[in-house]
Amino acid sequence: MSKRPFKNRLNDLDPKSWLKFQKSWFLHNPPPRRKDVLRHPAKFPETLVQEFIEFFTKRGQVVFDPMIGTGSTLVAALRAGRNSYGIELNPDYADIARQVISDERAALQISQEQCTATVITGDAANIANLIRTNNIPSIDYMITSPPYWNMLHARGAQTQKSRSEDPGMDQFYSEDAKDLGNIEIYEDFLEQLVEIYISLKPYFVPRAYLTIIVKNIKKGGKIYPLAWDLAKQLSRSYTLKDERIWVQDNQRLMPYGFGNAWVSNTFHHYCLQFRNE
Numbered sequence: 642m643s644k645r646p647f648k649n650r651l652n653d654l655d656p657k658s659w660l661k662f663q664k665s666w667f668l669h670n671p672p673p674r675r676k677d678v679l680r681h682p683a684k685f686p687e688t689l690v691q692e693f694i695e696f697f698t699k700r701g702q703v704v705f706d707p708m709i710g711t712g713s714t715l716v717a718a719l720r721a722g723r724n725s726y727g728i729e730l731n732p733d734y735a736d737i738a739r740q741v742i743s744d745e746r747a748a749l750q751i752s753q754e755q756c757t758a759t760v761i762t763g764d765a766a767n768i769a770n771l772i773r774t775n776n777i778p779s780i781d782y783m784i785t786s787p788p789y790w791n792m793l794h795a796r797g798a799q800t801q802k803s804r805s806e807d808p809g810m811d812q813f814y815s816e817d818a819k820d821l822g823n824i825e826i827y828e829d830f831l832e833q834l835v836e837i838y839i840s841l842k843p844y845f846v847p848r849a850y851l852t853i854i855v856k857n858i859k860k861g862g863k864i865y866p867l868a869w870d871l872a873k874q875l876s877r878s879y880t881l882k883d884e885r886i887w888v889q890d891n892q893r894l895m896p897y898g899f900g901n902a903w904v905s906n907t908f909h910h911y912c913l914q915f916r917n918e
Contacts, residue, residue: 665886693784885912
């Protein structure tokens with residue numbers, strides 16, 4: 642009996658590449674950041690984003706990120722040959738993203754007509770209006786990494802300490818009151834973040850996937866389970882399909898609580914996969 646031919650409805654990958662992506666955890670140590678994007682305090686790597694985009698979409702489809710920072714998602718989509726749109730609250734980061742994308746276009750020799758990569762300056766809380774006024778088409782896939790609450794404001798954070806000594810590096814995303822990274826109460830932050838993701842539902846194509854990259858948060862001697870809270874609350878509107886664990890193994894171990902209490906060095910993120918069903 643002849644073997645049924647492989648038919649891939651989700652992406653353009655061969656079977657071997659498909660199986661490799663199905664591993665529930667993966668190592669990814671980000672390459673060095675471009676000098677012009679170092680200003681942003683929490684950029685996530687284009688190399689990682691591109692792998693997800695290439696698994697969850699086909700060439701020419703539409704990728705969306707409601708919080709693009711300095712443009713990682715759009716750069717990754719451009720490299721993968723996908724159309725992309727992103728929103729950024731901070732006008733300075735939006736300008737950096739536009740320049741980074743322009744440079745990437747020149748390097749790849751891809752025009753806006755060939756592959757869209759559009760940066761929109763605005764507040765993701767006004768998502769319906771931004772999508773309508775900017776003529777964003779139906780979304781095939783979303784990948785994003787939200788602020789990890791107000792952790793950039795935490796006292797004694799090692800990364801913040803080093804950034805404070807360099808005037809060219811931001812310690813916080815912005816001083817805008819609308820910035821989710823400036824909300825003081827965890828429950829308020831979570832509610833507003835969930836509302837943004839739920840408000841996107843009418844704009845996804847049926848069965849579109851959503852990837853949200855997050856960490857659980859340590860603050861004041863306790864854990865705030867951001868990944869688990871998002872998974873539970875968003876399951877009211879989307880189907881939680883799975884998770885992948887992104888592990889970094891090139892970070893230096895710090896002696897938190899040494900000789901006194903258990904405090905782990907957290908070198909992993911949760912890549913939560915939802916589907917619009």
